[in-house]
Amino acid sequence: MVAMNPPTDQETRGRNDIRGLAEPDAEAPKVARVEGGTATFDAADLSPRLVNLELRRLIYAEGIREVRIENPGAKHSIAVGLLARCRITINGSLGYFGATLGDGPEIHITGRVGWSVAENMMSGVVVIDKNAGSLTGAAMRGGDLVVRGHVGARTGIDQKGGTIVVGGNAGSMTGFMMQRGRQIICGDVGPGMGDSMYDGEIYVGGTVAALGVDCIEAEMTPEDEELLDRKLGIYRIDRPDTFRKFVCGKQLYNYDNLEPSERKLVL
Amino acid sequence: MTDEMASSESMGLGKSRIFTPEVINDIHVKADLGRYRMRGGGIFKKIPHWDELVFLPGTLTRFVIEGYREKCTTKTVLGSRFAKNPLVLDIPIYITGMSFGALSLEAKMALAKGASMAGTATCSGEGGMIPPERDFSTKWYYQVIQSRYGFNPHHLMLADAVEFFIGQGCKVGMGGHLMGQKVTEQVAEMRSLPAGIDQRSPARHPDWLGPDDLSLKIQEVREATDYQVPIQLKLGASRVYDDVRMAAKCGPDVIFLDGAEGGTGAGPHIATEETGIPLLAAIPEARRALEDVGLADEIDLVVAGGIRNGGDVAKCIALGADAIAIGSAALMALGSNKEVEGADYQGTFGVSAAEFYHWHTGKDPAGITTQDPELRKRLDVDEGATRVYNFLHTLTLEVQMLARACGKTDVHSLEPEDLAALTTEASAMARVPLAGTSYIPGVTESQTLEEIKTLLAKHVANDGGGSDV
Structure with missing residues (x-):
C-alpha cells in the first residue's frame, strides 16, 4: 500500500510500523460536507485511518445515517467494525478487508473489492457492483452479501450464516468448511466446491467443475425456489432458469463412524 | 538351539528399546481404530527443560x-x-x-x-x-x-x-x-x-x-x-x-x-x-x-x-x-x-x-x-x-x-x-554458560573463530605490508 501522508521524521522514530500502516495518533479530518442528512467526503488524500475516523465521527458522534465516499482508491480496511444502522455508498473500488466486522450497515460499493470483503459481517447488506477477490464473505455470520460480478476462490470460507449472492462465476473451493448460511451462485463454480462443509446450502445456476470432499447434491424444494426468487428479486439479478442445490454429506462428522472403505475420503 | 529357545528369563537377550510395551500397545490400538489417537495434555517424551x-x-x-x-x-x-x-x-x-x-x-x-x-x-x-x-x-x-x-x-x-x-x-x-x-x-x-x-x-x-x-x-x-x-x-x-x-x-x-x-x-x-x-x-x-x-x-x-x-x-x-x-x-x-x-x-x-x-x-x-x-x-x-x-x-x-x-x-x-x-544441550539452546564454565556451545566457538579471523587479518596486514627486509 502507498502511504497517503508520508510520515515525518518525528513519526518514523518509534510511532510507526515498518509498512507504515499504523497511525495511532491520527484524528478525524472533519472534511465531510453535510447536506440534507447525507454526508459526502473525498477519500483521495486520506489514509484508511483517516477515512475510518471520519466515518466513525459522522455515524457515531454526528448521528448521520447516510454517507457517501468518493475516490476510495482501493484502500484497505475501509468501513470496518461499524455497529450501527446506516447507509454508506462507496463510489469506486476497495482493497482488502472492505466493509468487514459490521453489524447493521448497508454498504454499496460501485466498483470492485479485494480479498475478504464483508469478513465476519453480523447483519446488514453489502452490495458490490463489479467483481470481488478471494475469501469473499469469510466467516460471515449474517446479512446479505451481493456481488454482481464474479468472485475468486474460497467464497464463504467458514461461513456461519447469512446469504452470499453472486451474479457471475465463483472460483475454486467455494464454500470451503462452510458451517451455516446460504450461497447463491448464478454462474459456474470451480473445483472443490463445498469441500468439508458442515452445513448450509449452496445453490448453483451454472456448472460445477467438481465437488469437494463430503459435498453432495440434494433435491430442490419449493421453499428453495421461493428463497431464490426472493433474494434475486430484491437485488434485481437475472435468475437462471434452473438451480441445483448442494449440501453436506455428513460423512466427516465423527472420527469413528467411517466404514473402512470410506476412510480414504479424508486423505 | 538352546540359546534361541531360552526358557528362563535369565537366558533372555534383552528387551527392545524401540518396540517397548507401550509402542506395541499403541500399534495394536491403531490397528483396531484405523485413525490417529487423540488425547489431552502436553508432551510425554523427555526434552530439554x-x-x-x-x-x-x-x-x-x-x-x-x-x-x-x-x-x-x-x-x-x-x-x-x-x-x-x-x-x-x-x-x-x-x-x-x-x-x-x-x-x-x-x-x-x-x-x-x-x-x-x-x-x-x-x-x-x-x-x-x-x-x-x-x-x-x-x-x-x-x-x-x-x-x-x-x-x-x-x-x-x-x-x-x-x-x-x-x-x-x-x-x-x-x-x-x-x-x-x-x-x-x-x-x-x-x-x-x-x-x-x-x-x-x-x-x-x-x-x-x-x-x-x-x-x-x-x-x-x-x-x-x-x-x-x-x-x-x-x-x-x-x-x-x-x-x-x-x-x-x-x-x-x-x-x-x-x-x-x-x-x-x-x-x-x-x-x-x-x-x-x-x-x-x-x-x-x-x-x-x-x-x-x-x-x-x-x-x-x-x-x-x-x-x-x-x-x-x-x-x-x-x-x-x-x-x-x-x-x-x-x-x-x-x-x-x-x-x-x-x-x-x-x-x-x-x-x-x-x-x-x-x-x-x-x-x-x-x-x-x-x-x-x-x-x-x-x-x-x-x-x-x-x-x-x-x-x-x-x-x-x-x-x-x-x-x-x-x-x-x-x-x-x-x-x-x-x-x-546444567547440561550442554540446555546451554546450547538457552545460550547461557554451562555451570562452572564460561562455555556456551556454538557461541564460544563462533567467538573464537572471529578472534582467529581478526588475528589472521592483522597478521596478513603486518606481514604483507611490502616488507622487503
Whole structure:
C-alpha cells in the first residue's frame, strides 16, 4: 500500500510500523460536507485511518445515517467494525478487508473489492457492483452479501450464516468448511466446491467443475425456489432458469463412524 | 538351539528399546481404530527443560535484596507500542486462552475470578465469549482464531487486548480439536456447528494467508477497535527466528511464543509429541530476531508452555520474556488431576489421578474439562477461584524470591547473565554458560573463530605490508 501522508521524521522514530500502516495518533479530518442528512467526503488524500475516523465521527458522534465516499482508491480496511444502522455508498473500488466486522450497515460499493470483503459481517447488506477477490464473505455470520460480478476462490470460507449472492462465476473451493448460511451462485463454480462443509446450502445456476470432499447434491424444494426468487428479486439479478442445490454429506462428522472403505475420503 | 529357545528369563537377550510395551500397545490400538489417537495434555517424551537451568544469585560480586522488606516490583505492561490503552497487569503471569467447550462454564468463571483477584488477565480461547467470563475478568484477551467460532465484533469491542492465534506449541501447524462428547447443544450453537460432531478447527485463517495479508488484517482489527487495545500474535515455537522476524514486521504490539511443552484440551498424540521446539530454545531466538529487526524495545514478548512454578517463570523472564501465560498449571490449580469424591480415575481411565490426560473425553472427574452437568457440579467457582489466585500469588512470590536473590528490585530486571546451564544441550539452546564454565556451545566457538579471523587479518596486514627486509 502507498502511504497517503508520508510520515515525518518525528513519526518514523518509534510511532510507526515498518509498512507504515499504523497511525495511532491520527484524528478525524472533519472534511465531510453535510447536506440534507447525507454526508459526502473525498477519500483521495486520506489514509484508511483517516477515512475510518471520519466515518466513525459522522455515524457515531454526528448521528448521520447516510454517507457517501468518493475516490476510495482501493484502500484497505475501509468501513470496518461499524455497529450501527446506516447507509454508506462507496463510489469506486476497495482493497482488502472492505466493509468487514459490521453489524447493521448497508454498504454499496460501485466498483470492485479485494480479498475478504464483508469478513465476519453480523447483519446488514453489502452490495458490490463489479467483481470481488478471494475469501469473499469469510466467516460471515449474517446479512446479505451481493456481488454482481464474479468472485475468486474460497467464497464463504467458514461461513456461519447469512446469504452470499453472486451474479457471475465463483472460483475454486467455494464454500470451503462452510458451517451455516446460504450461497447463491448464478454462474459456474470451480473445483472443490463445498469441500468439508458442515452445513448450509449452496445453490448453483451454472456448472460445477467438481465437488469437494463430503459435498453432495440434494433435491430442490419449493421453499428453495421461493428463497431464490426472493433474494434475486430484491437485488434485481437475472435468475437462471434452473438451480441445483448442494449440501453436506455428513460423512466427516465423527472420527469413528467411517466404514473402512470410506476412510480414504479424508486423505 | 538352546540359546534361541531360552526358557528362563535369565537366558533372555534383552528387551527392545524401540518396540517397548507401550509402542506395541499403541500399534495394536491403531490397528483396531484405523485413525490417529487423540488425547489431552502436553508432551510425554523427555526434552530439554527448565530443570536444566539454575540461577546464579548474588554473593559478593552482586548484593542481594531483602525478602519481604525491600521492594521488588512485578507490574507488567504489555502493548504500549501502538495501543492507547496498554494491558497493565499486577504480576508477570496471566492465564492463557482455553476455550469454553474444552473447559466447563464453571472452570472458565473460576479462572477469570482467580485471575482478577491476582490483578491479571484471562483469554477467551476459541469458542467465543461467554458473558460470565467477561464479567469476572478485569483484564480480558479476545482471541481472533482460525475458526472464528462465535467471533462477534461487539465482543471485540469489549476486549482489553486482542490475540491473533496463529499456532500453539503443543500442536504447531494445526487448528483446535474438540471431540463430539464435548460439543453439546450450547457449545455447538456458540460455534454455529451441528451438535455432537468431532470438531476439527481450520489450521489457517479464513481471511488471510501470508504475512503481507496478516499486516493488513492487523490494520483491519486496529481500525475496528480504534487503536484502543494491544494486538498480540500467538505463534507456536517452530522456526522461531524467521517467524518472529516476520511477525514483528506485520506490526503487532506483542508477540506470544508457545513452546512445545504446552498442553491442549484435545489433540492428536503424534502432534503433541512431534511438533515444536522447547521454550528455553525459543526465547533466545525470539530475542535475537527482535534485536535484529530493531524492535526489541517496542514489541513485548509473552511466552507459554509447560510452566510449573516460579522458577520456570523467572527463567523465562531472565531469558527475555516480558510476561508468562499458564494453561495446564492453572487447570491443576483449579483441581484438575486431583482425587475428588466420587471419582474413579483408575477404573474409568486406567490411570491414576496424577497421570490423567483424558481431558479430550469430556469425562473429567474434577468437573473442569467437561460439559457434563453432573461432573460440573464438582467444581465450586469460588473455591476454584481462590485456589487459582493462591497459585498465581505463589508463582509471583517465587519469582520475586529468585529476583531478589539475584539482586533485582524489579522481576523484569532478571537477565541471561543470572543463569547457568546444567547440561550442554540446555546451554546450547538457552545460550547461557554451562555451570562452572564460561562455555556456551556454538557461541564460544563462533567467538573464537572471529578472534582467529581478526588475528589472521592483522597478521596478513603486518606481514604483507611490502616488507622487503
